[in-house]
Amino acid sequence: MSHVCSLFGDAHAHYDTCPACSPHSDLYVTVQVWAGSKPLTVPVQTAYKSFRTERRWNEWLTLPIPYSSLPQNSRLAITIWDLSPAGGDGAKGHAVPFGGTTLPLFDKDNQLHKGRQKCHVYRHREADGNDDSRTPSFLPRRQAVKGAPEDREADELDRMEKLFKKHEMGEIPRVDWLDQLVFRGFEKRGLQSARSSRKAAQRRQAAQADGVGEKADTEADSGPQPSSFMLNVELPRFDFPVVFADHEYPPPPVSSYLQLSSSQSNVILKPPPEVQFGPGINAVGDDEGYGGRLIPVYDPEVAAKDNPAETKHRRLVRSQHRSGNMDKDLKPNAKVRDELNTIMAYSPTHTLTPEEKDLIWKFRYYLTRNKKAVTKFAKSVNWQDVSEARHAAQILGMWTDIDVDDALELLGPTFDSPAVRAFAVDRLRKADDHELLLYLLQLVQALKYEHISPQSGHEVTQDSSLARFLISRAVSSFTLGNYFWWYVMVECDDKSQDQGPHNQAVYGKIAYDFMTELVKQPGGEETRATLRRQAEWISILSKISGEIKASNESIAKRTERVKHFLADPKNELVTIDPPLPLPLDPSVEIIGVAPEETVVFKSSLHPIKVSFKTTAGRKYPIIFKTGDDLRQDQLVIQIITLMDDLLRKENLDLKLSPYKILATSTSAGLSQFVHSMSFQAITSKYRNNPALSYLKQNNPDSHGPLGLRKETLDTFIKSCAGYCVITYILGVGDRHLDNLLLTPDGHFFHADFGYILGRDPKPFAPAMKLSKEMVDCMGGANSEHYRQFKQYCFLAYSALRKNCNLILNLFSLMANANIPDIKLEPDKAALKVKERFHLELSSEEDAIRNLERIMDDNLNALVPVVIDKLHELVQAFRA
Known part of the structure; x- marks a missing residue:
């Protein structure tokens, strides 16, 4: 059932009309709601009222249906009735239709009509509420002037009425002295137009009386025509538009074929498949049978079940190669080998065609020597065919060792065969x-x-x-x-x-x-006890964090409260014996807390920073936060850690420093605190080239480049390059100077990953965050250090692009992880990352040139600078 907001109660209507022909007729009006050519309510009517000159009821009618129950094709069938003892055509008892009109409740933009509506009245006809009503209240422009010369006066009156309606709705500002002049002028103009229209009607009636019968018959056959009478209907006005909205229900799960793996059908039923009608259904002129109305029925197996013709074709083709005796020695020629290589180069998100699947099956024995072909082979198998699936499982046992990225793809949602998943697990054992x-x-x-x-x-x-x-x-x-x-x-x-x-x-x-x-x-009992102690430790921190977040105290009082809580021996944090492996980093064992170093931050959730003493004689600061789901930040940090590992394997150390983060529940978690300073704080403290001034203060060297130690500048350039490329690939958004951080030894890194995969709360956000402060610290856009920075970016992008399949498969496995920016469009998460790799560019040079263009555009763009300034003003206002 369609719904409109039910907030507005029941529907109303208010009516008045021009004088009727007879000064003695006492008219009344009936109103009924129709939809789908069927009445939805009983008719309601106006009370009896005697008239003197004009017919003005000035009465509200309440229709017995709420707005929330109105379909989109709802309309009001309004009929004006006169009383006659003798009856007549269309009479109901002694009531004779004076005229009727049908008013749709929603306009072409699905918004509910409001305010005054001017409706054409069809004389001697009862209003019909059919979808193809013969008594429409609004006429097309061409129909309203059909057979008549252009009436500029009528056009001007229509234009003025539209302006008056806007004036009533408050869309045009009110100017009392000017409004009165306009109203009086319009009233005189309307009276003059009415007299002209009455004279023209009398001339037409005289001409029709003298005309031949053939012409009269022709006009009678042309259907009902609107009369010169108009009915003014006033509908309720609302402060905001009332819009009709459909609720889309999921298809009924009545077919077992809905659960087929996409390794067989490669069809994702989101949204539900479109139903294709067969020949003759709803065709032009198809009005016979079942009263001329055919009802389309949703078939949940459409697009989920294989096409029978394609299924039979596949069986016929593969029956030739089922035994495999001849196929074992079958080798492709040069042309087919090129086709197979093209198929093997497809990304994990690519869908194979039936012809490509048949080609892979034909040369399956030849492909067992290609480790990259295993996922394509698994996609080409119909795992619902028992015989084919058994044979495919035997082929998998002959396959050469595969890479871990292919094993991860075989564990994704597109493969549900136990044999395939067991084959992938065997690779992970290594x-x-x-x-x-x-x-x-x-x-x-x-x-x-x-x-x-x-x-x-x-x-x-x-x-x-x-x-x-x-x-x-x-x-x-x-x-x-x-x-x-x-x-x-x-x-x-x-x-x-x-x-x-x-x-x-x-x-x-x-x-x-x-x-x-x-x-x-x-030692399993001790390990189990350790995990239980970790849970108790998390529970203690959650207790004080929840209390601090809910209190209305100042930051200073909150901080003192936390320090007192941590220092209380009852909470068992002052001394932790035996040492407890930190859940965030099990290689670190903590032996107690340092309450004096506790900090409560000013953000809305008020996370707390707590330092713990370790068995190594150092202190390990962490940030504990409740009320926030850290799983998205945890995913991004994990991907950054993986990319750092991939870059190091390419002998490219970009000095990345992904801090550790662990979600302990859906609303709490830990993160490692890294001693650093945000670019926003640095720019507030240092005016001229702030990042360079900050590094000079901590790492001065008069003989070094730009006045600081060479190692520090090298660390800064490499880390900037690494994070610029990685955050671009992941589509990290909401980048401003507060979440760009810099350590005293030159390590640059990002924090706060609340927006990823291209989402950003700010308009015209850059694809890559490359701020002026970062470039100035390298000596400017024309310096040798900046050119070196670009070279590191190109090397990192090329190295990660080689491993794009692994990264895409990791995001595919997170499709149902309930991570905010992924669950918006789970089936497109990997595709959004794939877009940033630009795999459609076959050559590495084209990909690098595209990345360079993106960097230059972001460096020269003005919008990011404006956004950073606005963010600085907002933060200053909040402080």
Whole structure:
């Protein structure tokens, strides 16, 4: 059912009309709501009233239907009735229709009509509320003047009426003395036009009386025509437009084919598939059968189930190669080899055509030597065909070793075959703990695509090879186990509608099986106790953080309150014995808190900075925050850490410093505090070349470049290049001088990743954040250091572009992670990252030139500078 905002109660209408022909007729009006050529309400009518000259009812009518129940094609069927003892054509008892008109309730923009409406009256006809009404209140321009010469006076009156309506609605400012002059002039002009129209009508009636019968018959057959009578209808006025909006319901899940993997059909049913009608349905002139009205019915299997013709074609083609005896030695010629190489170069988001799938199947034995072909082969198999799926599983066992990025793609939502997923897990077994930790966040999300039963008596290791693998590795390494445990706990804590109770039950079962397996290991009981102590430590910090956030005290009082809480021995934070591995970084063991270094920040959530003493004799500062979901920031930091690892493998160390961050629930988390200063604070403290002045103060060297140590400047240039390229690829938005940070030793980095994948709250935001302050610190856009900076950008972009498949697969695995900027369009998250790689540019030189153009455009743009100044003013006002 369609809905309009039901806030406005019931519909009303108010009526008046011009004088009728007879001065003795007492007319009344009936109004009825129609939609879809059917009445929606009973008619309501005006009370009896005797008239003297003009017919003005001046009465509100209430229609028995709320606005929220009105369909988009609703209309008011308004009929003016006269009384006659003798009756007549169309009479209902003694009531004879004087005239009728049909007024639509919504305009072409789906907005509810409001205010005064001028309606044409059709004499001696009852109003019909059909969708193709023969008594429309509004006439097209050409129909209103059909058969008559151009009437400029009428056009001017219509224009003035529209202006008067705007004046009534407050769209034109009121000027009392001028309004009175205009009103009097318009009234005189209207009376003169009415007299002219009456004389013209009398002349037409005289001409029709003298005309021949054939002409009269022709006019009678042309349908009802509007008379010279007009009905003024006044509808309620609202402060804001009332707009009709449709609620789109999901297609009914009545077909088993809706759950097919896209490895078979490559069709994502979002939005629901468009229903294509067959020949003859709704065709022109198709008015016979079933009363001439055919109703289209939604078929949920359309576009989900394979086309029968294509299915039979595939079976016929592949039946020739089913046994594989001849195919084992089949090799492509040069032309076919080029076609296969083109297919192998497709990105993970590319959809294969049926012809490409058949070609891959034909040369499947030849392709087993190509490690990049395994994902394309898996996509070409119809895994619903038992015989074909069994043969494909045998082929997978013959495949050469594949890369980890292809293994991650096979664990994504597009592959649900246990054989394929088990093959991918076998590749992951070869990864060491460091490599596995880089992808652990995505692998925990990939458990959503496994066939895991949440039943208590059923172990997940029996259902899922991935769950069995992750649990076995997590119990054998405390670092992996620490992060695996907290990633799973966050999923258990997610009670949103996007995840559902089934997801919570599955992850709850995974956590239970992990603990069950953990206690079987040597030292497992101690590890379990450590994880429990971590949870208690998080609970203590959450308690004070929640109290500080809810209090209305000043920052100074909040800070003292936190210090007193931390210093209280009852809270067991002053001394932590035995040492506790930090959940944020298990390699760091804390032995107590340093209350004197506590800081409460001024932001709306009031996060607190707490420093803990470590077994290494140092202090480890962290920021604890409640009331905010840190999973998006956690994802971005994880991707930056991965990219840093990929760049180092290319022998390119860009001095990146991704600080650690861990979400402990859907509304709380920890992050590492890095001693640094924001560019906003630096520009406030230093006026001339602020970033360079800041670095000079901390790293002076009169013999070094630009007056500071060479290592510091080199660190700054490299880190700027790395973060500029990475934040551009990830589409990080809301970049301003407050979330660009600089450490005293020259490490530049970004913070606060609330907007990614191209989203930005500011208009005309740059694609890459390259501020003037950064370039000035390098010596200007014409300096040798800036040219070196650009070279680092090009090298980083080329290196990451080579590994784009791995990055795209990681984002594909996060499609259902309930991360804000991904869940807006889950199926397009990887595509948005792919756009930044510009894979359509085949040559590396073209890609680098495109990146250089983006850098130059952002450097010379004025809008980012204005945005930074406005942000500075807003922050100063808030302070």
